[in-house]
Amino acid sequence: MSRYDSSLQANSTVAEALNSVNKLHYAVSSALSHPTDQMIEQAENSLEHTEKAVQQADMAVGRSGVELAEELLAEEKHRLASLSNRARHSED
Numbered sequence: 001m002s003r004y005d006s007s008l009q010a011n012s013t014v015a016e017a018l019n020s021v022n023k024l025h026y027a028v029s030s031a032l033s034h035p036t037d038q039m040i041e042q043a044e045n046s047l048e049h050t051e052k053a054v055q056q057a058d059m060a061v062g063r064s065g066v067e068l069a070e071e072l073l074a075e076e077k078h079r080l081a082s083l084s085n086r087a088r089h090s091e092d
Contacts, residue, residue, distance in 0.1 A: 011061075013056055013057045013061065014066060016053055017050075017053040017057035017066060018069050020049055020054070021050055021053075021054070021072040021076065023050070024043070024046045024049075024073070025072070027039075027043040027046040028043045028046075028076050028079045028083070030043070032079065035083060040083060043080050044084075047077060054070055054073050
């Protein structure tokens with residue numbers, strides 16, 4: 001594989017991670033709007049998938065290439081955690 005091909009593959013991996021973060025954002029936003037068990041579970045599944053995608057991107061290009069994806073992932077994790085906390089408190 002040439003250096004150019006390797007670079008394209010790394011960029012593709014980062015793009016996939018960013019796409020996963022965007023999908024996570026949509027899933028968390030949907031769960032915040034409609035906090036049903038199913039929507040929260042879908043957001044949690046999306047979170048798991050996104051974490052794996054960001055990890056793969058980090059392995060492919062290193063820390064500097066995935067900083068944005070990691071920042072966005074952390075923001076969505078925080079949003080989902082606040083939703084999960086609200087759901088738990090409403091059950092009490």
